[in-house]
Amino acid sequence: MKLLFLSALLALVAGQCDEDITISSESDLSQLSGCNSYSGQITVSNYDGATLDMSIKSADSIVVENSFQLAQINFGSLTTISKNFQIQNNTQLLGLSIPKLSSVDNFQLINNPNLNVILSTSFSKIGNYQIIQSQIVNLIPVSASTIKNIEIIANSFLIDISFPSVVNNTGYINIVDNHSSAFASFDSLTTISGNTTFRDLAGLRVDNVTTVSDTFNVYENTFTKLDLSQLSTLSKDLSIANNTKLDTIKIPGVSNLGGGLQIIGNSALTQIENSTFTTLSYIKGGVSLSGPFDNITFPALTRVDGAFKLNTTGTFSCNTASTQIRPRVKGSYSCTQPKSSTTSSGSSGSSNSPASSIVINRSSIGAACITFALIAATLFF
Structure with a gap:
């Protein structure tokens, strides 16, 4: 009897971790309770708090957007995103903590004009890498040898733009309008497959x-x-x-x-x-x-x-x-x-x-x- 009850409970919990959800408040975060891995998309939109904390270890996609009160994002346990990790249009965001995230397909930080601190590790696996309009001074390092698209645009404090390990670029590269002293270096790069500017x-x-x-x-x-x-x-x-x-x-x-x-x-x-x-x-x-x-x-x-x-x-x-x-x-x-x-x-x-x-x-x-x-x-x- 206990075994049947446990199986039913596990099935219920698993069912709560595989559907697309939208979070707008701290109370909505309870929907993620008990989920270490999430197979749907987690969208945080118009979030009313100053700090966003999640203990998720992996997910298909996480999107944080249009949250104008948000100042700090903490994903301390997150290691893997199989699809999209998008942080966009959060005008008051100052810091992003992703100290364990090493594998992501589509990484986008777009239009977070006050973002200046990113706590991270190196990306050992990555597809798209986009950082557009921020105040960051250091890029998240990439240890992967192959990457798809690279866009580093309008980061007015960014000087060192370095991808020392990338050998093959299978998409495009756009590095545009960063600090006036910016230096872009690709020490190991041999192949570029797409448009490059x-x-x-x-x-x-x-x-x-x-x-x-x-x-x-x-x-x-x-x-x-x-x-x-x-x-x-x-x-x-x-x-x-x-x-x-x-x-x-x-x-x-x-x-x-x-x-x-x-x-x-x-x-x-x-x-x-x-x-x-x-x-x-x-x-x-x-x-x-x-x-x-x-x-x-x-x-x-x-x-x-x-x-x-x-x-x-x-x-x-x-x-x-x-x-x-x-x-x-x-x-x-x-x-x-x-x-x-x-x-x-x-x-x-x-x-x-x-x-x-x-x-x-x-x-x-x-x-x-x-x-x-x-x-x-x-x-x-």
């Missing part, structure tokens, strides 16, 4: 990346050198724009560019030289170059399928470009330079076509990255 960084280390299967965007940074010396495969577009201190680019190993090439508005970049694109022989898309160029050299280039537009304000002349580059371009071709510029032969330079403006719009970045019309217009004959 780095913006407003003082330093970037991606020295060991060999393969980028989508677009690679470098916008409005203040570092002086972009080194992709190990990169051999770049399947789509490369855009390097408005990096005010950038004076050196090294991408010697890419022979075929699967999209277009855009290098514009980099006011310190005067040289595209032999070591910049040493083996680049084929560009499937269009090319847009604009800046104070004194030298432009593509030593191995044999073909550009898309449109080619050059605007040079340095000593490199349109006459030289017409001789060295234009014969390799299958699409439309144009070159502009100031009328007072001197050609390579000493005569006055002139434009081969009317000048055109090139603009990059600054917009919010999510899973999709910034695109540009010129390079999208590939295979233009």
Whole structure:
């Protein structure tokens, strides 16, 4: 008889731990009493307390959102989230304690503008990693070798953005608008499968990346050198724009560019030289170059399928470009330079076509990255 009663009690308790529930007050937390593991989604919404404490060890999903009185979250026993861990739109949240959480599929801290303290361990297993709009100064470390998507955006106190153990990135990377001195480093990273955007960084280390299967965007940074010396495969577009201190680019190993090439508005970049694109022989898309160029050299280039537009304000002349580059371009071709510029032969330079403006719009970045019309217009004959 006792055995039957115990079995019935266990079944009842198990039934309370496998349905989606919503919690709005401390009294609602009693619904989790006796649950070490929860197979449904726990949603905390419009919570009326200043502190949220849970003793759950594992769950499918935990969402804490729109709780404007909440200042501290304590999940001291939580080790595993099989699906989503989302902390979002909690404007007064200051601290998050997850000292044992090591495995999570989708980790999101979004729009918690006052969050500045996170007590955590390292993530040994993780899919998506998003920290957007907070005041944190240290990232939760990742010891996993494979990660899906990375978004680190608008964390104005965050300087050290480091993923030393990540080898394979199977999705996108967006690191944008953090502290003006932010340095992003990926010491072990070799493969990036999705769109990649780095913006407003003082330093970037991606020295060991060999393969980028989508677009690679470098916008409005203040570092002086972009080194992709190990990169051999770049399947789509490369855009390097408005990096005010950038004076050196090294991408010697890419022979075929699967999209277009855009290098514009980099006011310190005067040289595209032999070591910049040493083996680049084929560009499937269009090319847009604009800046104070004194030298432009593509030593191995044999073909550009898309449109080619050059605007040079340095000593490199349109006459030289017409001789060295234009014969390799299958699409439309144009070159502009100031009328007072001197050609390579000493005569006055002139434009081969009317000048055109090139603009990059600054917009919010999510899973999709910034695109540009010129390079999208590939295979233009």
